[in-house]
Amino acid sequence: MLNQNVYLPGLHVLGTIHSNQSVLLSDYTHFKEWLIKQISDHELSALGDFYHSFEGGGYTGMICLTESHIAFHTWPEYNLLTIDIFLSNYQKENDHKARSLFDACVAYFSATAFDKKEVKR
């Protein structure tokens, strides 16, 4: 039961993933397709998105969800990406989905190392 006086919208997972998958870090085409399926598989609802490729570099993108947002930025020159998954619990508890989606990203990019921070907010 949510207490309106101390309402915490949800869980924000802040991830940094190290990966040697330079193609996946440089071209968002496949990631975008994969992410749409993940959002559907996690029963989340996308409202809109935006992607941008940096010439000769990585890409940046975001997806607005009914449940809040996902954002990602890649730096192929550093074998690195950051990902944010913030899912609010307005109508149902989504914390496990935020963690599951992050784990899926770690596997997708064949992470050589990763850092994960969780912020309840």
Added chain:
Amino acid sequence: MLNQNVYLPGLHVLGTIHSNQSVLLSDYTHFKEWLIKQISDHELSALGDFYHSFEGGGYTGMICLTESHIAFHTWPEYNLLTIDIFLSNYQKENDHKARSLFDACVAYFSATAFDKKEVKR
């Protein structure tokens, strides 16, 4: 001087702002216009954005920047919004801009209280 071995893209400010400004929390029109000017004043570069209004509720939105992203979600029923400002330091140090932009948001919404977390990532 950035060390490629421990490259930290930048500073992520995660804010929660309590506000009684129900109009500003329910209708993004004025906030969007204000934010465009703030981005310009802070010498940041917007690549694209997305906004969505929830019927009878708040709004959600994101702006992709060359320097990473800004995301916000409002819950007028809780007098609450969250804001994320993640600015990378790829070409220049932007930490002070992330903090300044957050302070501007606190003032803009006439915050009655706020919580601010900083994550170097």
